[in-house]
Amino acid sequence: MRKYQIFIFFVFLSLMGISQEEEEQLEDGKISATVINAQTSVPMESVHVVNLNQVRGTITNENGQFSITATVNDTLYFSFLGFKSQKIRVTNDMFKFKDTKIALTELAYALEEVIVTPYQLTGYLEIDVKNLPINNAYQYSISGLSVSYEAGNKNPSAVTKVLGAILNPADLLRNLFGKKPNQMRKLRKMKEDDEIRNLLASKFDRETLREFLQLEKVDIEDILNSCNYSKSFIRTANDLQILDAISSCYEEFKVLNRKK
Structure with a gap:
């Protein structure tokens, strides 16, 4: 009976420690997650992450990871050149778990035709300057x-x-x-x-x-x-x-x- 009570006591202490750790994370107001390529699941470096509510920004590291100040229901905005920007609402689970992954989808860009208007240049600076618009x-x-x-x-x-x-x-x-x-x-x-x-x-x-x-x-x-x-x-x-x-x-x- 006594061994059973000791076991319950240690389980209780463990639960208290986990609960206290979760409370500290919430009070600290920092969430961490990883940004990946939706097509390849490869982590994405240098993705801009912005908290639209608190007007704070950061970028992901070489492993696609980031940490940013936030509270529940804040909106995070993710942006990277060549990928569709995305908005994510902050939830309690994002504070509790460290394995949150945000996937960005790549965009296909079609380059428009560029027409270069030629100027008749002679090679003499004094003359060419006068011909430029x-x-x-x-x-x-x-x-x-x-x-x-x-x-x-x-x-x-x-x-x-x-x-x-x-x-x-x-x-x-x-x-x-x-x-x-x-x-x-x-x-x-x-x-x-x-x-x-x-x-x-x-x-x-x-x-x-x-x-x-x-x-x-x-x-x-x-x-x-x-x-x-x-x-x-x-x-x-x-x-x-x-x-x-x-x-x-x-x-x-x-x-x-x-x-x-």
């Missing part, structure tokens, strides 16, 4: 305004935008940002996280920005248009440049809003 992307700036406005062929409405900024600089921005305070507060956190910045610098599709800010691509373009960025910039800039542009415009809005 000139980008007339002029800028207007007015004393008292902190921003300049792109003009020339790429933005012929620059004068109108300057006048609009002088006459009513805050109302337009208030319409853009006033209804999205929670999303806009994420901008500063996104700019402070190096892994998120590295991810955005490699992307041009606005997909990650849409997930972070809960905005449609057309909404992002409307914001940039209203903040006086040219169509050329909106079309060609990478996602990090777009983030910095929206953030700059938002900071300007907050300053104008405080002055009212």
Whole structure:
């Protein structure tokens, strides 16, 4: 009977130890998992992993493993060039078990035909420079305004935008940002996280920005248009440049809003 009681006592201690370990893991707020190729099951290195709720980022190591701060019901966003991005909801099981695997599916890309326009070059620098096209992307700036406005062929409405900024600089921005305070507060956190910045610098599709800010691509373009960025910039800039542009415009809005 006594041996049976001793056995029960040690089982109880073991269960307490396991329970305490699980509680420490949950309190620590770190989850670990492995990212693999869905077709080959091979671990994937340098996959970007972002917690969309807490605005934190990391990348997988050479074994496809990562660790990131999270809480239950947070959304993790996985991105890797040539693979379909994926979102995963954090569950209790992800804290309890270390063998969680996230599989990414490879995409098939078809390269579009690129047409190179030839220039008649002579080999003499003084002559060839005159034959190259000139980008007339002029800028207007007015004393008292902190921003300049792109003009020339790429933005012929620059004068109108300057006048609009002088006459009513805050109302337009208030319409853009006033209804999205929670999303806009994420901008500063996104700019402070190096892994998120590295991810955005490699992307041009606005997909990650849409997930972070809960905005449609057309909404992002409307914001940039209203903040006086040219169509050329909106079309060609990478996602990090777009983030910095929206953030700059938002900071300007907050300053104008405080002055009212």
